[in-house]
Amino acid sequence: MNYLTLAIPAYQAEFTMGTCLDSLITAGIEGLEVLVVNDGSNPQISQTVEGYVAKYPDHIRLLNKEYGGLGSALNLALREATCPWFRILDGDDRLDPQGLAKLMEVLRDLEEENPKPELVVADYYYEIPRKGGTKYLERASFANVFPEVGINSWSRLKNFAIDQILGKQSLVYRLDLLRKIKLRLPDQLAYVDEIFSYEPLPHVRRIYYLDEPVYIFPVGRPNQASNMKVMERHLKDLLSVALEMFRRVRLDSVRPQRLQQYMYRHMARVIAVCLMLSCDEEQGNVASLKTMDLIWSEFAKINAPAARALQKKPMLNSKRILKAAKSYVEQDVYNLIGKVFIID
Numbered sequence: 146m147n148y149l150t151l152a153i154p155a156y157q158a159e160f161t162m163g164t165c166l167d168s169l170i171t172a173g174i175e176g177l178e179v180l181v182v183n184d185g186s187n188p189q190i191s192q193t194v195e196g197y198v199a200k201y202p203d204h205i206r207l208l209n210k211e212y213g214g215l216g217s218a219l220n221l222a223l224r225e226a227t228c229p230w231f232r233i234l235d236g237d238d239r240l241d242p243q244g245l246a247k248l249m250e251v252l253r254d255l256e257e258e259n260p261k262p263e264l265v266v267a268d269y270y271y272e273i274p275r276k277g278g279t280k281y282l283e284r285a286s287f288a289n290v291f292p293e294v295g296i297n298s299w300s301r302l303k304n305f306a307i308d309q310i311l312g313k314q315s316l317v318y319r320l321d322l323l324r325k326i327k328l329r330l331p332d333q334l335a336y337v338d339e340i341f342s343y344e345p346l347p348h349v350r351r352i353y354y355l356d357e358p359v360y361i362f363p364v365g366r367p368n369q370a371s372n373m374k375v376m377e378r379h380l381k382d383l384l385s386v387a388l389e390m391f392r393r394v395r396l397d398s399v400r401p402q403r404l405q406q407y408m409y410r411h412m413a414r415v416i417a418v419c420l421m422l423s424c425d426e427e428q429g430n431v432a433s434l435k436t437m438d439l440i441w442s443e444f445a446k447i448n449a450p451a452a453r454a455l456q457k458k459p460m461l462n463s464k465r466i467l468k469a470a471k472s473y474v475e476q477d478v479y480n481l482i483g484k485v486f487i488i489d
Contacts, residue, residue: 147178147204148252149230150320152222154215155181158236159189166197166205168239168361176249179205180222181236185212190236216330216337223323229256230265232317233338234360237369241270244359248317251355262296262351265317269360284358287315291354298351299404307460310411311346313338314360322348331389335370335382339415344393346408347400373422380422384440387415391444396451413458416444417466424470433470434463 151169155162162181169177179201181194194207208221219233230252234240248267255261270282290305291297326348330337368375376383390412399405420440424433444452455461 146176147228148176148249148256149232149317150178150180150222150226150228151232151234152219152226153179153181153234153236154184154218154222155190155194155236156184156186156212156215156218159187159193161237162190162193165234165236165239166194168242169245170197170201172240172242172245172249174201174204176253177204178226178228180208180225181205182208182210182218182222184210184214184218214331214333214335214337216334216340217332219330219337219341220332223320223328226320229320230317231320231323233313233341235313237366238314238363239361241358241361244268244357247357248355248359251353252317255353258296260351261319262353263319263322263349264345264351265353265355266291266311266315267317267355267360268358269314269362270358272361272363274365280363282358282361285309285314286356286358287354288356291352294354294356296351296353299349300401302403302407305407305410307410310342310414311407312342314362316342318345331385334385335379336386339386340390340393343390343408343411346404347394376418377422380419383415383422384419387412387419388443388447390415391451392447395448397448397454409455409458413455413461416440416455417460417469420461420466421470424467430467433467437463437466 153165158165166179169179181190183190183194191207191209194205197205198207206225208225210217210221223231244267248265251265255265266287268284268286268288270284272280273283274280287309290303290309292301292303322345326345328341328345330340363369364371370376370379394408396405396408396412399408420437423436423440425436441452441456444455459465
């Protein structure tokens, strides 16, 4: 029996797809359903994946489609998935074999639970380049948040640190939850994985915490979506995603309070990046502040009370945003965290 569907959007991942799939095979592919969605990309991706499909036909499937963007690819994977659990794996990332093996063991055991948790949260790794071409792994852990390894509830969680976000690197959802809430991601937009990581959370009641790094997220690559120059080019997409997140979740109605606090913080972080990227140092602070006011007005149209509450968050202070904007050049998101969110 397969327990976990891995959705791998494969747009322009022809040079990394083999490494991505090999990381799954190294751990042992039993229990996995791997859906590689070739979203109108290079035919080389299909050729690479077809070799794996031929060798592992019960576990790897290739879904070819016309280009529709990340959301379109993930929507197709959600329709085609057949396993109890669902997670995203980017085609230029990979999973840690030891962590994946442990995750699969946990998912098998959770099938005996009643009621079952709707979400598994696992630690993950940043893979960080050193000078000279070497790399090292830095662990992102949630041990300070979850009271225990095993099943938890939102109300028992401790405070998230300012740089701790529940993103696709850490989340494994029950598929029936995603289908119950009819999760559908927007087409033709980048960064819709933020919605995937955000919208389902108010529907989760029980969370299993796994203190084992599973996902490996390389940072510092020039063309990756989290590179600041790439984000600058796709600012309109990021802002559209932020507004969609704000529209889909009525923050002032989220309960329990611990979850509400987290979701306000996650939303504030996304808005902070949008505001920072909107600042133009050449135009000067006055023009940048006007742009920031226009952005805030869009959020206020959706939910004015929640927008006012967000504006009071320290990380969204206008002076802090402007200061951060001056220092983001040539920085990627990983290195920028301190500059954006922890500013003197």
